[in-house]
Amino acid sequence: MRKIYLFATILLTIICGQVNAQLLPTFQFGVKGGVNLTSINTSSTFGNLSGDNRAGFIGGLWARVGGAGLHFQPELYYTTKNVTVRADNTSAENKASFSSLDLPLLIGTRVGALGVGARFNTGPLVSFAINKDQNYSSAFGNAVNLRYKDQNYAWQFGAGLDIKQISFDLRYELGLNKIPTGDGDAKTKINLFNFTVAYRLFGL
Structure with missing residues (x-):
């Protein structure tokens, strides 16, 4: 019985130490670094569009400042976002990157x-465009032009x-x-899933 009490005491001491450290x-x-999967909003509210999800790359830096059970985590990373988009009733494609x-x-x-x-995060993101490439297919019909903002x-x-x-992080x-599509007033939105693996270089 004494061994059980001793083991319980040691375990509680370790757990309490960990909780205090989080405070x-x-x-x-x-x-x-990791990968993402880009998709477009195909709702008719933004124009009748269809598209295919395509994979991209993520790589960069992160920091985390925390206390009292909460943390603030700013990040800065380079990412590529790829999507194939087309207007309904046409086979013309735009492979945008x-x-x-x-x-x-x-x-x-x-x-x-x-x-x-386990961590749970949410917050805003600002994206600064570096490069905007769009490759249109030679099929008949007008390909959708995404006017991606800077x-x-x-x-x-x-x-x-x-x-x-x-x-390990999984995010939506x-x-x-709204991104104009170059087809009248039609607009769309770009959404992503991303999966990344991070390595902590140092911490205090």
Whole structure:
């Protein structure tokens, strides 16, 4: 019985230490990389469009400042966003590829102990376009022209898993601003799913 009490005492001490550590201000910094999947909003509200999801790349830096169970996580990464889009009733395609510097400003919380924890994040994202390529097919019909803006806005929702210095994140990025399609007043929005793996270089 004494061994059980001793084991329980040690376990509670470790858990309490981990909880107290989460309440103290911390700072972490690292690198991240991964893939995304881009899609367009095909609702008739924005014009009758259809499209195919295509994969892109993400790579950059992240930081995390936390205390009292909450954290602020700004990031800066380079990303490519690829999508194939077409107007209904035509076979003409536009294989659009955009690259940008993205700046998410996330607020989140973390639960866990012993170096393993789950995170939940949300917040706004500002995207600064670097390159905008569009390749139109030679099929009959007018291909959709996406007039992607130099500065775009989105909102991210996501969850992550921390295992020691490695983190895994899965997020949904909801496009906020409407992108003209070059077809009258029709507009669309670009949304993304992204999956990244991050490595913590140092933390305090």
